[in-house]
Amino acid sequence: MKAQPPALATWWLEHLRFGVRNDFLIGDLVEEYGRGRSRAWYWKQVVAAFVLNFGREVRTHPLLAARAAASVWSVWYLDGFVFSSSLHKLTIPLPPAIGFMWLLFGCGAWAGAGWIVARIHGEHKTTMVLVFAISVLFWKLPWFYQVLVDTLRNVRYGPYLLNDFLDLVLTSVSILLGGFSNSFPRNAAPTSNQLSVHVESEDQLR
Amino acid sequence: MPKRSYLGNFELIVMLALIRLGENAYGVPIAQEIEAKGGREVSLAGIYATLDRLETKGLVSSELGEPTRERGGRAKRYFQVTPRGLHEVRQTQQALKRLWQDLPQLQGKTV
Numbered sequence: 001m002k003a004q005p006p007a008l009a010t011w012w013l014e015h016l017r018f019g020v021r022n023d024f025l026i027g028d029l030v031e032e033y034g035r036g037r038s039r040a041w042y043w044k045q046v047v048a049a050f051v052l053n054f055g056r057e058v059r060t061h062p063l064l065a066a067r068a069a070a071s072v073w074s075v076w077y078l079d080g081f082v083f084s085s086s087l088h089k090l091t092i093p094l095p096p097a098i099g100f101m102w103l104l105f106g107c108g109a110w111a112g113a114g115w116i117v118a119r120i121h122g123e124h125k126t127t128m129v130l131v132f133a134i135s136v137l138f139w140k141l142p143w144f145y146q147v148l149v150d151t152l153r154n155v156r157y158g159p160y161l162l163n164d165f166l167d168l169v170l171t172s173v174s175i176l177l178g179g180f181s182n183s184f185p186r187n188a189a190p191t192s193n194q195l196s197v198h199v200e201s202e203d204q205l206r
Numbered sequence: 207m208p209k210r211s212y213l214g215n216f217e218l219i220v221m222l223a224l225i226r227l228g229e230n231a232y233g234v235p236i237a238q239e240i241e242a243k244g245g246r247e248v249s250l251a252g253i254y255a256t257l258d259r260l261e262t263k264g265l266v267s268s269e270l271g272e273p274t275r276e277r278g279g280r281a282k283r284y285f286q287v288t289p290r291g292l293h294e295v296r297q298t299q300q301a302l303k304r305l306w307q308d309l310p311q312l313q314g315k316t317v
Binding site: 010023024025026027028029030031032034044045048049052053056 | 232233234237249250251252254255273276277278280281282283
C-alpha cells in the first residue's frame with residue numbers, strides 16, 4: 001500500500017465541511033490513493049469537493065449567504081465612518097508606530113468580524129465566512145484595480161499598489177483565521193503517523 | 207399533460223452505473239464504472255452530490271458499511287436504486303427513445 005495521503009488535504013476536508021460529514025468521501029479518496037492515485041489527483045478531488053459543497057450550500061441557503069455578504073457593510077461603516085474618520089480628524093502627523101498599531105487593529109477587527117459571522121451561522125459557518133471574505137474582496141477590488149491602472153501609467157504609485165495588495169491579503173487572512181479559529185485543532189494538522197495510529201485504533205476496536 | 211421532471215444527464219449516468227453495479231455500489235466503483243463505460247473523468251464529490259439529490263427524491267437509498275483499514279478506518283456508504291428510481295429510469299429511457307426516432311441527422315454515418 002502507498003504512503004499516507006496528503007495530511008493537510010484530509011484535514012481540510014474533515015474540518016472545513018459544509019454542514020455534512022465527509023467521512024465516506026474521505027474514505028473513498030484514501031482507498032483510491034492507496035491504489036496508486038497521485039497526490040495531484042487527491043488534491044484535485046479535495047478542491048472539487050470544497051467548491052461543489054460551497055456552491056451547493058449557497059444555493060440551498062441564499063438568505064443566509066445574503067446576510068453574510070450584507071454584514072460586510074456594517075463592518076465597513078464601523079471602520080470607515082467611525083474609526084477612520086476619527087483618525088483623519090487628527091491634524092498632527094501620526095508616527096509610524098501608530099500606523100503599525102492601526103494596521104494590527106484593522107486585522108483584529110476583520111478577524112473579529114469573521115469570528116462573529118462564524119458564531120452566528122453555526123453549522124453553515126464555513127460557507128458564510130467564505131461568502132463574507134469573498135464579499136470583502138469584491139468590495140475592495142475596484143480600489144485595487146484603480147491603483148493598479150495608476151501604477152501601470154506611473155510607477156510612483158507602486159508603494160500604494162503594494163499597500164493595497166497587502167491590505168487585500170491581510171484582510172482575507174484575518175477573516176479566515178477569525179472565522180475558522182474554532183475549526184483548528186489544539187495541535188497542528190495530523191501527521192502521517194497520527195493517521196496511522198487512527199487506523200490501528202479502529203482495528204483494535206473491531 | 208401532467209408535468210413531470212426527467213432525470214438530468216449526470217443523474218441518469220449515475221443511476222445506470224448503480225443498476226450495473228448492483229449491491230457493491232459505493233463511491234469508488236461508481237466513479238470507476240462511469241469512467242470506464244462513460245468515458246469521462248468524474249469527481250467523487252460530484253457523484254455524492256448527485257446521489258444525495260437522488261436520495262432526497264426517493265430514487266436511491268443508502269446504508270453504511272463497515273469501516274476498513276484501507277480507507278483509514280472510515281465506513282463505505284452503499285447505494286441502491288429504489289423501485290421508484292427504476293421506474294424513473296425506464297420513463298426517461300422511453301422518453302429518450304421517442305425523441306431519438308425519425309431523426310435523419312442522427313442516422314447513418316457519424317460526424
